[in-house]
Amino acid sequence: MSAKDKVQAFQRKLYRKAKQEKDFRFYSLYDKVYSKDVLLRAFDQVRGNKGGMGVDGVTIETYGKELEQNIHELQRELINETYRPAPLSECIFLNRMVVNVHWEFRQCVIE
Numbered sequence: 001m002s003a004k005d006k007v008q009a010f011q012r013k014l015y016r017k018a019k020q021e022k023d024f025r026f027y028s029l030y031d032k033v034y035s036k037d038v039l040l041r042a043f044d045q046v047r048g049n050k051g052g053m054g055v056d057g058v059t060i061e062t063y064g065k066e067l068e069q070n071i072h073e074l075q076r077e078l079i080n081e082t083y084r085p086a087p088l089s090e091c092i093f094l095n096r097m098v099v100n101v102h103w104e105f106r107q108c109v110i111e
Contacts, residue, residue, distance in 0.1 A: 003040040010038075034078035039071050056086040 001009075010032065017024060032038060046060055053059045063070050077083035 003037040004044065006037040007041040034075050036071060036075060039075060040067075043067065043071070054086070 014026070018026075043060075043064070047064065051060045074083065
């Protein structure tokens, strides 16, 4: 069974449980997030969407070259709760103006 199939089966189980028991609360989903299947599926989705470079400067192609090692490291950090994403210090918002169809860039700095 592929990572995609395993993740979809898990999603279906969660969906059915939530529909059957409206008041049920899922308290321990964190351990599901760092499962290898979920992380591989997430990578496949980013690659399929032609995901761009992250704030850490790593491209999807670079990450994929040592995928097993990178997934293992990420999984270890998530399990140990030591994972810290790189801070986003600057972003650019791209607005499309409806009236004059020009592109406008606005810079946003987050401190």
